[in-house]
Amino acid sequence: MRVSEFSKKYNIHHKDIINALTKQGYRDLNPSVELTDEQIAFLEEYFDQVVKKEAIDPENDYWESEFQKDERRKKKKGSNQNKVKKVKDERLTNIPTVQDSETSKTIYYNEDITVGMLAEQLKKSPAEIIKSLMMLGVMATVNQKLDRDTVELLATEAGYELKDEIVTDKTEFEKIVIEDRPEDLVTRPPVVTIMGHVDHGKTTLLDAIRHSRVVETEAGGITQHIGAYQVQHDGKWITFIDTPGHEAFTAMRARGAQVTDICILVVAADDGVMPQTKEAIDHARAAKVPIIVAINKVDKPTANPDRVMQQLSELGLLPEAWGGDTIYCKISALKKQGIDELLEMINLVAEINELKANPNRLATGTVIEAKLDKGRGPVSTLLVQNGTLQVGDVLVVGNTFGKVRAMTNDRNQQITEATPSTPVEVIGLNEVPKAGDNFMVFTDEKEARKIAEARAQKSREQEYQTAKPVTLDDLFAQIKEGELKELNIILKADVQGSLEALSASLQKIDVEGVKCNIIRSGVGAITESDVSLASASGAIIIGFNVRPTGKTRELAKEEKVEIRLYNIIYNVIEDIEKAMKGLLEPVYEEKVIGLAEVRQTFKVSRIGTIAGCYVLQGVIRRNSGARLIRNGIVVYESKISSLRRYKDDVKEVNQGYECGITIENYDDIKEGDQIECFIMEEVEVE
Known part of the structure; x- marks a missing residue:
């Protein structure tokens, strides 16, 4: 049973159900969340207690929610008889914390938990927690952060179970993947x-x-x-x-x-x-x-x-x-x-x-268009792609946020909800979003505001940074897609014959693991449309005996799209082949650069064993790979963590000189051992 289904069954507002369960330590709740048997039992037990209580004057009702107070104030002019009856019904939505409930015996840990926050979860005063910490030999203040082991120890002593809080970065809600159950999906x-x-x-x-x-x-x-x-x-x-x-x-x-x-x-x-x-x-x-x-x-x-x-x-x-x-x-x-x-x-x-979607969850989708209307303010056309958007929903749209005040469909009719694949015109955002922005509904308006502000700040920071370049040199990191890698190319030539010859030659380039993908080819000058497609697809533009116009060059510079111009076919093939080889995973080969013999060892506290060595061959370099060889057998492989000559830290020591070496995470070094120094070099693809 979901929160929404429980809400309908008992005529309880879903926000009150979520608030009650949150007080019990549950996280990431929304109307579409599936309730466990334990949660249902807790809620039903308490509802039973609430129903049995007598009607309480709402003015003095400690548990009355703000939502109910607002409703009561609006309808205060009603008769006393109706008022008492309404209060009895509204009591069903009031869910106080039950101290002895099983669900209250769990607390949640995150990296930012402080003494004060732990005291609140354990239902103790900060002074009691500080006293318990002093008994453990830990001196702490109310705002001091605690490590997991300490929190777990205090929780266990108080009879609580500790669980890790799963924190989702909601500022990048586009990346949040909500897995719907097959039975929840309907055709859209x-x-x-x-x-x-x-x-x-x-x-x-x-x-x-x-x-x-x-x-x-x-x-x-x-x-x-x-x-x-x-x-x-x-x-x-x-x-x-x-x-x-x-x-x-x-x-x-x-x-x-x-x-x-x-x-x-x-x-x-x-x-x-x-x-x-x-x-x-x-x-x-x-x-x-x-x-x-x-x-x-x-x-x-x-x-x-x-x-x-x-x-x-x-x-x-x-x-x-x-x-x-x-x-x-x-x-x-x-x-x-x-x-x-x-x-x-x-x-x-x-x-x-x-094509399927789940209509029974918080809505997500995309902005189709947006404008600023003189009378209505920011007006956005949204396409709901999942969930159901309702009037009154709080949503974050791109870097903006707001509450849906009104919705109209494509026939200019006022509607109260929009299901998946439905386009609607929405009024209520604080600013005009951009076409293509994603939106998501949230249950809390304060949270939505914070998320929108964080997204706006991040967007401003990104604007100051260099735009994503689309160049041959940087394509490796950008267009690598799983096991298959592609080099996207837009090809423009002066005549059809050259275009066909170039296209055929590029298709013949055989580099294992990488393929050449010509997403557009044509005869004529390089246009702004070519640059737009290249920017959207992460492609480079190859021009053969053609040139871009002035505006096209400006747009390419603005979008950081690389345009390469040639007049010899061989040069095109050679450059593209090199680029495609660069898209392959690099192949490394080990190269031994030096050998040192251990003549004496020194044990130093807080450092470990220092090997006094004499360099027999080559050069010994700090931070390079190291093998400890004893009687011709490799005993340990790690890296050289420090290298000294007399009292000075040095980067390398050449053949014929003495030095002091420490090997990372290894102290069992003996006189007569040899230390082989090596590096990994990238092998050029043939």
Whole structure:
């Protein structure tokens, strides 16, 4: 049974249940947490005691929660009879601490626990704890921190069990992974992004799907903002995101936002594949999102769907009818032809991918768009991805926070809750967040404020630091992904022949464990779009006989994206091969650099055994590896922790000189032993 289920069963506010259990030492509680049998027994036992008590005047009720006091003040004008009846009902939500409960016999340890904090947990005065510490020979003040052994000793003496407190860094809540039980997961609507070339009918298609006139509200018929809408087909909801271009999609993905489940690629049957069509394919592939191709304007006399299919096949989108795995739909958004078939295909892909979420927990999701409204203040369009967002919820959004004062859906209707894959417009944040920011609901408003302030501070600190560079020299640490490593490349050339030759040569580079991944290739100058994609994907840009424009250079400098320009194919291959070798795990080889013989030993307190040695060969270096050899057998292997010549600390001692050596964590050194000094050198990959 969860906290929320217990709350419904006994008509108790979940915050009071959480507060009661927190007083008993339980941590990380929220309405979706599963209660143990022990917790349920404790709560039920106490509720029984509370119900049996007589109604108490709320003015003098010690246990009355602030929540109830607020409610009582609002309704104080009611009749005395109703007031007494209400107090009896509200008593169910008051859960005092039961001193003799089993759950109260556990205290929690963290590294910051002080004498005062321990006294509070043990229900003693700080003076008593200090007295107990003095009996143990420990002198401490109220604010002094205690180690785990001392806390455990005091807890055991007082009859308490000590457990380690699991502390989660909630300031990086995006990284918190909540594992849902399979039985809690329900099917959620797919989130679909419509992309394509300008004027190929993206918004008209969305208009046809929604059966409304979205296009007429846009300036000049061009989408001016990111809109999120929901439609229903065959009883199943589908969420659509209409982007103003690939730049927004790229910016959101560069910030780690993964909101899209399916990409609809709109291509006009009369125009065919255009530059932005290729860009859309690149972005969808980089985000690892399945693509459904919608060939639009098939009703036009000049329409040639087969030519479009041929062009897209050359880009790797082979139709199912031709033996591939890409779904194609022929539509006319203007005449609303083929729309039902497209929606059926979306539902089919969603069903295959088994999109699920848990609606019965605190909501998390992503900002789709945000703006500052003169009358309403910061207004944000949020996409709920897990849990259920409700009016009144306290949430942290990026570096901002607030309480949901009002929610409206895509049809401008006021709603009280939003389930997974639902886009909603929210009012109540203290500042305007950024598109692509993640959000998470918290139970405590003070905690949310602290987390938002900490995130804002961290963000400011990061702005002062150098932006993440995307260069050949630094790619090893950035794009290493598990056992498979990739070198992402955007390739631009002056002519198609050079482009094909370069691409083929790069694909032939064979370096074990690393593969070359060309995420985009094309003929023509290096553009700002190339830089945006490189920044989002951690790629470098290779230009062959082409140059970037001034604005492109500025953007690349700002985004710290490396652009490499060549006019000889061999130089390109050589540089990329070196970079890919650099992505391999380094191979080290041992090199013996010196040998010393122990002539005399000295035992020094607090240091250990010092070996008086004579260097027979090479050089002995401080902090290098060391082997102690006795009668030709390696006795111990460690490192040289200190090296002295007479009274001076030295870095190295050469052949023919005497020195004093100590070996880290080893004292059993005898006269006649030999100390072999070695280092590990990185071997160049052939």
